[in-house]
Amino acid sequence: xxxxxxxxxAERMKMPRQPMPEQDPxxxxxxxxxxxxxxxxxxxxxxxxxxxxxxxxxxxxxxxxGIDIPSFVNLVAEGxxxxxVRKIKETNMLPAICGRVCPxxxxxxxxxxxxxxxxxxxxxxxxxxxxxWERASGQVELPDIKPATGKKVAxxxxxxxxxxxxxxxxxxxxxxxxFEALHKPxxxxxxxxxxxxxxxxxxxxxxxxxxxMGVQIHYNYVIGKTDxxxxxxxxxxxxxxxxxxxxxxxxxxxxENFIGVFSANxxxxxxxxxxxYDFPNYDTPIPRGGCVAVVGGGNxxxxxxxxxxxxxxxxxxxxxxxSRNEMPARAEEVHHAEEEGVDFHLLTNPKRVIGNEKGWxxxxxxxxxELGEPDxxxxxxxxxxxxxxxxxAVNTVVIAIGNSPNPLVPQTTPDxxxxxxxxILADEATGRTSKxxxxxxxxxxxxxxxxxxxxxxxxxxxxxxxxxxxxxEW
Numbered sequence: 495x496x497x498x499x500x501x502x503x504a505e506r507m508k509m510p511r512q513p514m515p516e517q518d519p520x521x522x523x524x525x526x527x528x529x530x531x532x533x534x535x536x537x538x539x540x541x542x543x544x545x546x547x548x549x550x551x552x553x554x555x556x557x558x559x560g561i562d563i564p565s566f567v568n569l570v571a572e573g574x575x576x577x578x579v580r581k582i583k584e585t586n587m588l589p590a591i592c593g594r595v596c597p598x599x600x601x602x603x604x605x606x607x608x609x610x611x612x613x614x615x616x617x618x619x620x621x622x623x624x625x626x627w628e629r630a631s632g633q634v635e636l637p638d639i640k641p642a643t644g645k646k647v648a649x650x651x652x653x654x655x656x657x658x659x660x661x662x663x664x665x666x667x668x669x670x671x672x673f674e675a676l677h678k679p680x681x682x683x684x685x686x687x688x689x690x691x692x693x694x695x696x697x698x699x700x701x702x703x704x705x706x707m708g709v710q711i712h713y714n715y716v717i718g719k720t721d722x723x724x725x726x727x728x729x730x731x732x733x734x735x736x737x738x739x740x741x742x743x744x745x746x747x748x749x750e751n752f753i754g755v756f757s758a759n760x761x762x763x764x765x766x767x768x769x770x771y772d773f774p775n776y777d778t779p780i781p782r783g784g785c786v787a788v789v790g791g792g793n794x795x796x797x798x799x800x801x802x803x804x805x806x807x808x809x810x811x812x813x814x815x816x817s818r819n820e821m822p823a824r825a826e827e828v829h830h831a832e833e834e835g836v837d838f839h840l841l842t843n844p845k846r847v848i849g850n851e852k853g854w855x856x857x858x859x860x861x862x863x864e865l866g867e868p869d870x871x872x873x874x875x876x877x878x879x880x881x882x883x884x885x886x887a888v889n890t891v892v893i894a895i896g897n898s899p900n901p902l903v904p905q906t907t908p909d910x911x912x913x914x915x916x917x918i919l920a921d922e923a924t925g926r927t928s929k930x931x932x933x934x935x936x937x938x939x940x941x942x943x944x945x946x947x948x949x950x951x952x953x954x955x956x957x958x959x960x961x962x963x964x965x966x967e968w
Contacts, residue, residue, distance in 0.1 A: 500543050500571065511613035512541040523803045523834035526689040526771045535575070538623040541616050542571035548607055553617060556605040558950030559586045559658075563602060563617055570620055576635075579628045582621060583637060587661045587703060588654065588949065590629065590696045593622025595687060596946040597824050629699055636707055640667035645963045648673060648730040650717045650903065653681020654945045655936030656736035657704055658952030659959070664707045666960045673715040673726070678767060681738055682937075683945065685767040686759070688797050690804070691827075694766075718902030723910065723932065732931050732959045735918060736952065739937035741898040745789065749847030750893075754781065754855030758790070758798045758894035765801050781890045782806045787858045789813045789844055790894030791821040796828060798892045799836045810836050811886060815843040815863050815876040841865070843876065845883065847891055858886045897942045917941060925955030930968050933959055 501509065516522075516530040533541065551564045562581055569578035582589045598604075598618035606614035628634055647663045649656045652674040664670045678684050680697045705711065717723060717737075726733055742757030744750055761780070764770045770778035786802040788795050791814035802810045812831070814821065817840050821828060832838065841863045848857035862882035865874035899916045911919045911928035918927060918934040925933040935951030937943055962968065 503546055506544050506546060507608070507612055509540075509544050509612075511544070511616055512537050512619075514616075514619055519830075519833040519835075522690065523800075524806075526804055528693050529690050529830060532626055533619055533623040535573070535623075535627070538570055538575075538620060539573055542567045542620055544608060544615055545571065546607055552605040552607060553602045553615070554605075556601040556603070558601070558946050559592075559953055561585050561602075561621075566624065567615065567617070567620060570624065575624060575627045576631075576633075579624045580635065582624055583635075585953070586949070587637070588657065588700050589621050590625035591654070591683060591692065591700055592946055592949070593618050593620075593625055594692050594696075595683075597944055599825060601946065629696075634699075634703060636703060637665055639665055639707060642669070643667040643963065645669065645732070646671070646730045647959060647963075648726050648733045649736065650723075650726075650733065651675070651681055651736035651738060651936075651938075652679035652701070652711060653736055653738050653936065653948065654683060655738075655948040655952040655955075656681070656734065657701065658949045659734045659736065659933075659935070659956045660709045661704050661707060662953060662956030663959055664704070664709050666956075668960075668963065670709045671730075672709060672711045673717050673721075674711060674713050675716045675737075676767065677713050679711055679713075681736075685763040686794065686797070688762065688766055688801050688804075689771065690800070691797065716902065718906045723903055723907045723929075727931060731963055732933065734925070734952075734955055734959065735903055735927070735932065735934040735938055736936045736948070737900040737903055737938045739897040739942040740900045742893070743896045743898060744893055745844060745895065747844055747846050749849055749855075752847050752849035752855045753853050754849075754889055755847055755891045755893065756781075758788075758794045758892055759897065761798055761892045762794070762801065765805070771801070771804065780805065783808060784889040785809045785811070785887060786890040786892065787811045787813055787844075787886055787888045788892045788894055790896075791816065791823060792894065792896075793823045793827055795892075795894035796823045796831045796836075798894050800831055800834060802890070802892070803834055803836065807890075811839055811888070812836050813839045813842050813844060813858070813860060813886075815841065816873060817841055817865060820865075820873040839886075841876065843878065844891075848885065855889055855891055856887070858888050858891055860884060860886060897937075899938050899941065903938075915941070922951075923954060924958035925951060926958060926968075931962070 566578045566581040603614040649672045742759040768778040769776035770780040788799040863876040869875040920934040933955045936948035
């Protein structure tokens with residue numbers, strides 16, 4: 495709609511945020527199809543027209559990759575969807591992914607001035623709409639690529655940080671090759687996030703854009719095993735390490751070795767990357783049916799619980815030691831899990847896994863908790879209530895309490911400095927490590943975080959790599 499047709503600012507403040515249509519909870523809890531359907535062009539234009547066009551757009555302060563949000567939203571409101579996509583891709587080449595899995599409610603939308611008196615603008619949904627519109631049009635545009643520099647960049651890991659670095663360095667005219675340990679690209683986008691939240695066809699389409707820009711991807715290539723980092727540096731002028739945080743954490747309670755206890759990494763990788771959800775087309779072994787307990791309160795725990803439902807579990811119980819207010823998961827994911835029938839056991843902590851004489855899980859002993867004073871995380875510390883122990887009858891337990899950094903590269907590179915937790919030490923603004931020509935970013939540096947923060951680190955590192963290759967200064 496034109497500027498003349500746009501509602502006044504007073505009217506915009508009163509306009510409701512446009513809901514996104516989605517599958518019925520009872521139906522979607524038993525299939526792996528994407529839950530939200532996305533905006534129609536008419537709904538997207540209506541939602542975009544709510545933007546107040548602030549003189550000082552604070553929403554951009556909340557975007558780790560620096561998207562010009564007001565400009566792309568204004569183009570959507572005018573119906574210029576191609577222009578909107580171009581504007582987004584100036585700084586973000588993975589908009590279909592970000593529009594689906596980024597925590598906009600704590601980033602760009604949290605800074606939206608509309609949110610002071612109304613619901614914030616649905617920036618993430620509009621970004622998703624633009625990306626989906628472009629893909630559906632069959633006219634995906636690639637950015638301009640500068641003349642070849644003759645420089646070679648190696649990227650270790652095809653996750654969100656690595657893909658971002660690869661695309662930005664290819665844009666700068668460098669020859670880029672990605673070395674991916676798994677048989678498919680995407681990192682956590684492929685092995686960690688379920689199909690119903692991020693369809694893998696969308697990940698594949700975004701990766702294809704990178705390949706169309708000249709990026710080469712080597713699969714089943716484990717740096718630290720197939721080659722060392724030092725061997726990689728013999729052939730490349732710069733290396734970016736985006737190996738992620740793929741080492742699962744466990745509770746270290748009795749019974750964790752019983753058959754039927756899984757890390758969320760293994761459970762989700764079997765379902766997502768190895769397509770156990772698509773039985774019988776794929777015959778990857780995974781528990782189906784019965785009663786499942788998922789331990790944790792983050793997005794990975796929600797993904798695991800909702801996956802268990804779709805794999806045919808009769809009952810899924812989410813066990814979290816704090817209250818709902820302290821849950822790190824996105825509010826939307828918590829809401830969807832509850833709608834679908836996940837049974838929340840809050841202020842509850844596991845004490846031991848119970849098994850039978852054949853070694854199979856039969857139950858989970860838990861203890862009730864209460865909240866005390868805040869701890870280092872700023873959240874109130876959970877304290878056990880003595881004598882409140884009880885047992886849950888379950889046959890599968892999924893541990894979703896976090897991950898540690900992938901140790902392979904640091905273990906084989908003694909002069910690469912790491913923290914006491916195993917994270918690679920890198921400058922936050924540049925991604926530069928202790929080793930000349932080597933950059934790092936994403937979860938391998940920060941620990942497990944969000945897709946968009948990994949992409950932001952990738953953008954910073956790519957800019958620093960381009961500068962280093964141009965000047966030679968370290």
